[in-house]
Amino acid sequence: MQSHARAVVIGGGVVGVGTLYHLAKLGWTDSVLFERKELTSGSTWHAAGLLPLFNMSYSVGQMHKYSVGLYPSLEAETGLNVGFSRVTNIRLARTADRMDEYRYYAGVAETIGVKVDFLTPEQVKAIWPLCKVDDLIGAIQHPDDGYIQPADLTQALARGARARGATIHRNTTVTGITQLPSGEWRVETDRGAIVCEHVVSASGNFARRTGAMVGLDVPVIPVEHQYIVTEAHPAIQARKAAGLPEMGVLRESDAGYYMREEAGGLLLGPYEKGAPVCYVDGPDPQSEYELFQEELDRLAPHIEAAMIRVPAFGEVGVKKVYNGAIAYTPDGNPIVGPAWGLKNFWLNEGHSFGVTASGGAGWQLAHWIVEGEPTIDMLGVDPRRFGAYASRGYLRAKNEEAYAKVFTVHYPDEERTAARPLRRTPCYDRMKALGAVFGSVFGWERPNWFAPPGYALSETDLAKADVLLNENHPEPEAGEPIREKWSFRRPNSFEFVGAECRHVHEHVGLQDMSAFAKLEVSGRGAEAWLDALFTNRIPRQVGKVSLTYLLTAKGGVRAEFTVYREGPELFYLVSAGALERHDHDYLQKALPADGSVQLRPVTTQYGVLVLAGPRSRDVLSRLTDADLGDAAFPWLTGKTIDVGAAYAKALRVNFIGELGWELHHPIEMQTYIFDQAMAAGAAFDIKPFGIRAMDSLRLEKSYKLVGRELSIEYAALESGLGRFVALKKGDFLGRDALLAWREAGFANQAATLEVHGVRDADARGSEPIYLGEELVGRATSGGYGWRIGKSLALAMLRPDLTQVGTELEIVVLGERFRATVIPDSPFDPDNLALKGS
Numbered sequence: 001m002q003s004h005a006r007a008v009v010i011g012g013g014v015v016g017v018g019t020l021y022h023l024a025k026l027g028w029t030d031s032v033l034f035e036r037k038e039l040t041s042g043s044t045w046h047a048a049g050l051l052p053l054f055n056m057s058y059s060v061g062q063m064h065k066y067s068v069g070l071y072p073s074l075e076a077e078t079g080l081n082v083g084f085s086r087v088t089n090i091r092l093a094r095t096a097d098r099m100d101e102y103r104y105y106a107g108v109a110e111t112i113g114v115k116v117d118f119l120t121p122e123q124v125k126a127i128w129p130l131c132k133v134d135d136l137i138g139a140i141q142h143p144d145d146g147y148i149q150p151a152d153l154t155q156a157l158a159r160g161a162r163a164r165g166a167t168i169h170r171n172t173t174v175t176g177i178t179q180l181p182s183g184e185w186r187v188e189t190d191r192g193a194i195v196c197e198h199v200v201s202a203s204g205n206f207a208r209r210t211g212a213m214v215g216l217d218v219p220v221i222p223v224e225h226q227y228i229v230t231e232a233h234p235a236i237q238a239r240k241a242a243g244l245p246e247m248g249v250l251r252e253s254d255a256g257y258y259m260r261e262e263a264g265g266l267l268l269g270p271y272e273k274g275a276p277v278c279y280v281d282g283p284d285p286q287s288e289y290e291l292f293q294e295e296l297d298r299l300a301p302h303i304e305a306a307m308i309r310v311p312a313f314g315e316v317g318v319k320k321v322y323n324g325a326i327a328y329t330p331d332g333n334p335i336v337g338p339a340w341g342l343k344n345f346w347l348n349e350g351h352s353f354g355v356t357a358s359g360g361a362g363w364q365l366a367h368w369i370v371e372g373e374p375t376i377d378m379l380g381v382d383p384r385r386f387g388a389y390a391s392r393g394y395l396r397a398k399n400e401e402a403y404a405k406v407f408t409v410h411y412p413d414e415e416r417t418a419a420r421p422l423r424r425t426p427c428y429d430r431m432k433a434l435g436a437v438f439g440s441v442f443g444w445e446r447p448n449w450f451a452p453p454g455y456a457l458s459e460t461d462l463a464k465a466d467v468l469l470n471e472n473h474p475e476p477e478a479g480e481p482i483r484e485k486w487s488f489r490r491p492n493s494f495e496f497v498g499a500e501c502r503h504v505h506e507h508v509g510l511q512d513m514s515a516f517a518k519l520e521v522s523g524r525g526a527e528a529w530l531d532a533l534f535t536n537r538i539p540r541q542v543g544k545v546s547l548t549y550l551l552t553a554k555g556g557v558r559a560e561f562t563v564y565r566e567g568p569e570l571f572y573l574v575s576a577g578a579l580e581r582h583d584h585d586y587l588q589k590a591l592p593a594d595g596s597v598q599l600r601p602v603t604t605q606y607g608v609l610v611l612a613g614p615r616s617r618d619v620l621s622r623l624t625d626a627d628l629g630d631a632a633f634p635w636l637t638g639k640t641i642d643v644g645a646a647y648a649k650a651l652r653v654n655f656i657g658e659l660g661w662e663l664h665h666p667i668e669m670q671t672y673i674f675d676q677a678m679a680a681g682a683a684f685d686i687k688p689f690g691i692r693a694m695d696s697l698r699l700e701k702s703y704k705l706v707g708r709e710l711s712i713e714y715a716a717l718e719s720g721l722g723r724f725v726a727l728k729k730g731d732f733l734g735r736d737a738l739l740a741w742r743e744a745g746f747a748n749q750a751a752t753l754e755v756h757g758v759r760d761a762d763a764r765g766s767e768p769i770y771l772g773e774e775l776v777g778r779a780t781s782g783g784y785g786w787r788i789g790k791s792l793a794l795a796m797l798r799p800d801l802t803q804v805g806t807e808l809e810i811v812v813l814g815e816r817f818r819a820t821v822i823p824d825s826p827f828d829p830d831n832l833a834l835k836g837s
């Protein structure tokens, strides 16, 4: 065995081999893969081989699209047939909500260039004559979709990698991994050791074991997944004999299964409730080509539904049942990208559609490793989207839930209930008593909106659609009324959120934003270090606050931070709660080696209560003797103030565009401060408000969010961050690349749109935008602006179309609406409310 390699990939399933192939393709031919048994002997061998393009996520959708484009080309390249049957894929709809889901998805697909057709029930019948269609309201079809032979695909990728010089060692188990003082990795195997620059963990069901070798608690635990293959059916054999095409992959989402032809019979794969996690602490060391005992009882409801839909399925016997492990993460998406806390250690794990994702995940991960960045926004699959809270017990509950919900309607406002409420701020019970309907971010409970006292959904609202697994309201805690009905259209919370927006605009509101990620940066080198990283000037004076961005080396936007200078050598950084591990990991890895800068994560030490609205000063001044006047305490400044007997870092900033303060306080003082604020606020009619109100209010200010308007795919200046990018301050990470990008010309420009004529649905983000028949952009966010009374969308458009007044069209749930470019910050463009008077 060679003693050195550029990269070592652990795992010879379709995902590991796909990674090796792409590393070699990008020129890292000196890469090595270790597989403990034979290639594909993990989950890959028993996969059903479907390649579903359907995915609501922008990043996963692009990965799948790439794979489906790559696989057919492999035969010409390697001489190996991968068994790709492009038979198309039909997803049926029985309910109006399901059709809305398809309409929304079709918009996402349009923006990433995936072909989707809508079918009538009659058209479904023509393609799938064995399928009953009388109760269907429609369907979608992916013409480019189909299935593949997973083992053949893996072998072709392996041959392609080897042909470029990469090496595969089968029957070689990685037993230990250590980082050397040089930063290189020493990978121990049962057949010798190898030193390399980069390690990629693609070990499937062994992910947690591999992670443990380097101290990572990898958020992957597999779930049992079964599919059934029937004996041949005469009707299918007759079709074959007549030379008719295969009927394609059929998905009855509302009954939670997929079906396709297999060797003259049928293959049925259900996603059932109650499928248990497996290999919780990893498979047996000897495990290979392993299947579990079949559990037909669990599948019964799906089998019955399938027999009604396709009676032929019930007319033949079962030939074989496969019950195998399928890797899962808490949200069902894989983890592809850098490991947190470790340099040059990469994860390509947690794949539940790994055959589909292998090509795209390998492609992007290889770019990330070789060039330092992926080429598409990978936030949706970034391993750092979970935190330390995602421990073993959490994963057991969440991964089973993610599996059971593969086919439920993926509502945009969906909040899943397993493993909750987990992380609660001290004011949780108080907010709950005030009617909070909670959502979850990074394990934290956060009020989404507030239902009026006694409000509950009516019997009609609660009537579930006639489907097996579809849920359109969350499961309540015991004894709690159900108050929320999700929808792709305006949900039942719409008017209540509107009332919150109006209230905070006219009076005063209180919001719990304790989930914010918080970090103290200190030391003699802190200022210079932050200055070299961030786009904006670092506040020179103690007490100043600035908004700033961390770019990629290519000039795209990686993260957003509020920087509060607390002392000459002390900075307090606030960023998005959901991105805590992501944001802090980049900073930690960029620390100077000389010890001149220290980082102290303080997220759980400080709670954050946002007091905002025109009467916020009146409320706060009753609790503090600090001078809150505009002269003494202007916008974009902060100071530690008394709040009754407690204290808080008060920052005069907020994300909603009203007069207000964020009170960052010791977490143990939260209920005290909360009670004081509510008592002092009673005279001013203080009311709580939630995240949904904040989202509407920020749209009216055209405030951008990482993962929406801001992404590594868009240059910071394309996203309209010019005010926060101090090009003249000197060098900072990504500056030169940003200038070069500007020189080459931008393909996009951020804009705010008013959407005209909407009735019951606003844009939400990912809708395609047209000029005539030409696709010219995509919405990144959308919603209703209550202060200005307009339906809004934030969008990335072709730059020549961003002049105010430009008339475009936006497709919301399949319908075209007129959309006009309006000036940014349509509410209070001069920031008069923020600046106060």
Ligand SMILES: Cc1cc2nc3c(=O)[nH]c(=O)nc-3n(C[C@H](O)[C@H](O)[C@H](O)COP(=O)(O)OP(=O)(O)OC[C@H]3O[C@@H](n4cnc5c(N)ncnc54)[C@H](O)[C@@H]3O)c2cc1C
Binding pocket: 010, 011, 012, 013, 014, 015, 016, 017, 034, 035, 036, 037, 038, 039, 040, 041, 042, 043, 044, 045, 046, 047, 048, 049, 050, 051, 172, 173, 174, 175, 202, 203, 204, 205, 206, 210, 225, 226, 227, 322, 323, 324, 325, 326, 327, 348, 349, 350, 351, 352, 353, 354, 355, 356, 357
């Ligand atoms: C019943 C069933 C049906 C499925 N159907 C589909 C489908 O239709 N479409 C689809 O896209 N996906 C499907 N899947 C999912 C798919 O099988 C997986 O997502 C995919 O195979 C994952 O590939 P992988 O390479 O990540 O994992 P694996 O195939 O499990 O490969 C991991 C490899 O790593 C090796 N390894 C682990 N630890 C070490 C070590 N220390 N040293 C060396 N080697 C190590 C293992 O031996 C293993 O071979 C299905 C899964 C199941 C269970």
